[in-house]
Amino acid sequence: MPSHALKRSTVLALCACVLVAQSMVAAINLLIPQLASSSLHPSHSEILWTVDAYVIVFAGLLIPAGALGDRHGRKGALLAGLALFAAGAATSALASGPALLIAGRGISGAGAALITPATMSLMVQLAGPERRAQALASWTLAIGLGGMAGNLGGGLVGQFLSWRALFALMVPLAALLALAVALTTPRTDRSAHSNPDPLGTLLLTAGLVAVLFGIIEGPSYGWAAPGILAAFAAGALLIALFARHALRSRAPLFDPRVLASRRLRAATLGMATGFFGLFSLFYVNSQYLQEVKGYGAAVTGVAIVPLIVGMALVPKLAARWAAHPGPVIGSGLALIGLGLLAASTADAGTPYPVYACWLLVISAGTGLSMPALTFGVVISLPAHQAGLGSGLGTSAREVGAALGVAVTGTVLAAHPDLPHGMGPALRTVALLVLAATAAVVTGYRGGGRASRTAAVSTPAKEPVG
Numbered sequence: 001m002p003s004h005a006l007k008r009s010t011v012l013a014l015c016a017c018v019l020v021a022q023s024m025v026a027a028i029n030l031l032i033p034q035l036a037s038s039s040l041h042p043s044h045s046e047i048l049w050t051v052d053a054y055v056i057v058f059a060g061l062l063i064p065a066g067a068l069g070d071r072h073g074r075k076g077a078l079l080a081g082l083a084l085f086a087a088g089a090a091t092s093a094l095a096s097g098p099a100l101l102i103a104g105r106g107i108s109g110a111g112a113a114l115i116t117p118a119t120m121s122l123m124v125q126l127a128g129p130e131r132r133a134q135a136l137a138s139w140t141l142a143i144g145l146g147g148m149a150g151n152l153g154g155g156l157v158g159q160f161l162s163w164r165a166l167f168a169l170m171v172p173l174a175a176l177l178a179l180a181v182a183l184t185t186p187r188t189d190r191s192a193h194s195n196p197d198p199l200g201t202l203l204l205t206a207g208l209v210a211v212l213f214g215i216i217e218g219p220s221y222g223w224a225a226p227g228i229l230a231a232f233a234a235g236a237l238l239i240a241l242f243a244r245h246a247l248r249s250r251a252p253l254f255d256p257r258v259l260a261s262r263r264l265r266a267a268t269l270g271m272a273t274g275f276f277g278l279f280s281l282f283y284v285n286s287q288y289l290q291e292v293k294g295y296g297a298a299v300t301g302v303a304i305v306p307l308i309v310g311m312a313l314v315p316k317l318a319a320r321w322a323a324h325p326g327p328v329i330g331s332g333l334a335l336i337g338l339g340l341l342a343a344s345t346a347d348a349g350t351p352y353p354v355y356a357c358w359l360l361v362i363s364a365g366t367g368l369s370m371p372a373l374t375f376g377v378v379i380s381l382p383a384h385q386a387g388l389g390s391g392l393g394t395s396a397r398e399v400g401a402a403l404g405v406a407v408t409g410t411v412l413a414a415h416p417d418l419p420h421g422m423g424p425a426l427r428t429v430a431l432l433v434l435a436a437t438a439a440v441v442t443g444y445r446g447g448g449r450a451s452r453t454a455a456v457s458t459p460a461k462e463p464v465g
Contacts, residue, residue: 006126006135013180014119015142017078020173021085021112022146023153025055025401028105030154030286030301031163038163045220046098052216053102057109058116059398060209064201066117066391067253074118074125075187081114082178089170104167117390124378125188136378137315137371143397144311144366147282148304155286155301200245200253207238208395215402219409264392266443267376270329271393272400273436274369277336279401280408280429281343281362284422291418292348306356310363315371325372326444330437332369336362337433344426347419376444404429 028051035047042050069077088108095101120139127135157166214231221228246252259265282304289300339362346355377393408425415421 006123006128006131007184009180009184010126010186011123011135011138013177013184014078014123015138017082017115017177017181018119018139019142019146019149020170020177021058021081021115022143023150024108024112024170025058025398026147026150026282027154027157027166028054029282030151030158031166034158034163040095040098040101042098042101046102048217048220049102050098050105053105054109054112055398055402056209056212056216057106058112059212059395059402060205061110061113062117062395062398063208063391064205064253065113066121067197067201069114069118069121073187074121075181075185077114078118078122078181078185079178081111081118082174082181083111084108085111085115086171086174087111089167089174093164093167093171108170116394120374120378120390120394122185122188126186132378133371133375136374140371140374141311141315141367143394144370145308147278148308148311151282151286151304152301155298159296159298197246197249197251197253200242200249203238203242203245204253207235207242208399210235210238212399212402215399215406219406219413223410262443263376266440267373268392268396269436269443270333270369270373270440271377271396272403273333273433273440274336274366274373275397275400276404276407276436277340277362277429277433278366278404280404280426281340281359283405283408284412284418284425287418288346288422292422293352303352303356304359306359307363307366310360310365310367311370312367314364314367317368325376326441328372329369329376329444330441332365332367332372333433333437333440335365335368337365337430337437339365340426340430340433344423344430346422407432 032047032051035042035050065077065081085108088104088106088111091104091107092101093104095104120136123135123139124132154166157163210231214228214235217231218225218228242253243256246254246256285304286300289295289303295303339358342358342361343355346358374393377390407429411425411428412418412421415424
């Protein structure tokens with residue numbers, strides 16, 4: 001596929017798709033008070049599942065959805081994902097009870113799992129080697145902006161509209177995005193090397209869902225609760241069975257031996273680490289601004305906008321040091337950790353401009369590290385497996401995000417209220433981010449050669465789909 005196939009209109013359409021899919025992870029959080037008092041009368045557990053169903057299904061299906069798009073057509077997978085996303089949103093908007101609301105969130109999560117890897121894979125295929133880093137920087141920015149858009153959109157809807165409006169708006173928006181993709185995005189070569197592998201897909205998806213269930217529900221039920229321990233044990237067993245099956249299969253979903261690459265392991269750990277820190281901040285941010293500072297929902301959504309600045313501006317500067325990914329990634333992740341340490345000092349008397357400065361530090365760290373980490377995953381796999389690579393990387397992001405919320409929630413639960421618990425929670429997360437940063441930098445120092453070899457691997461001509 002010639003590199004000129006990636007036009008500006010294509011980039012905008014694909015980035016808009018991934019931004020919208022990512023935004024629905026965060027948007028629902030600011031609507032929890034409105035949902036709790038709605039005519040659906042959801043229980044506490046049902047509210048948690050309304051929030052978590054999207055994330056669990058989204059993250060659990062990312063890897064098989066990416067491989068499916070590589071094998072059967074990335075554009076088709078993206079359009080199918082937008083259709084599922086809209087169907088789930090419509091189900092949630094029209095829900096007459098909590099069960100339908102939760103089901104709609106799960107359906108939308110399945111759509112997002114198709115959308116996210118397909119968008120990255122299309123950009124990688126269409127950009128060509130010479131524009132790949134630039135394309136991935138745009139895609140990574142869209143992921144980051146999705147979190148901000150979710151906070152802002154959820155805040156505005158919570159302030160001025162019904163919670164149903166959030167889901168109802170997603171239906172025509174998904175239709176517009178599908179039209180934009182149909183008009184601007186060409187089909188790419190399909191990969192005969194990617195396989196659906198039904199048994200492998202079932203084992204891996206069930207394993208990831210079990211692990212995510214344990215992570216997300218651990219703070220609510222207790223980490224030593226029998227159900228949580230059983231979820232982790234089941235997840236570990238299922239993932240081990242997947243690895244055994246994949247190593248023996250002639251046509252596996254993916255070969256687990258790709259994880260022998262130190263750079264791929266370091267990049268996935270780095271992605272998980274960055275989102276671990278970011279979603280810890282997201283978890284306490286809305287509570288801090290609303291409960292401690294007394295801001296309304298709309299102002300709370302706007303108040304996190306400084307996080308956009310670094311994500312938008314810093315990647316352009318970081319591109320100058322693209323030949324030295326280890327220092328760039330290490331510096332970016334360290335800034336996230338240091339920014340969280342600074343934010344841990346916030347209290348009721350902290351002026352918002354000071355708090356915003358700490359958000360800018362975290363934002364700069366995200367903008368510095370995430371494009372390089374995304375590129376690290378992509379070049380660690382052959383180009384025809386770009387969808388799989390996106391699935392691996394985004395799964396790492398979502399698992400990291402779930403862990404960030406779980407760890408923060410656990411530390412907060414050990415304190416009487418948010419003002420007393422926010423500082424210890426953010427300090428705990430910050431120290432874990434800094435420790436993981438050292439491991440990521442070490443992995444990059446020893447993992448370059450294998451990744452460069454993978455980066456130049458090119459598949460034979462495949463059928464278009």
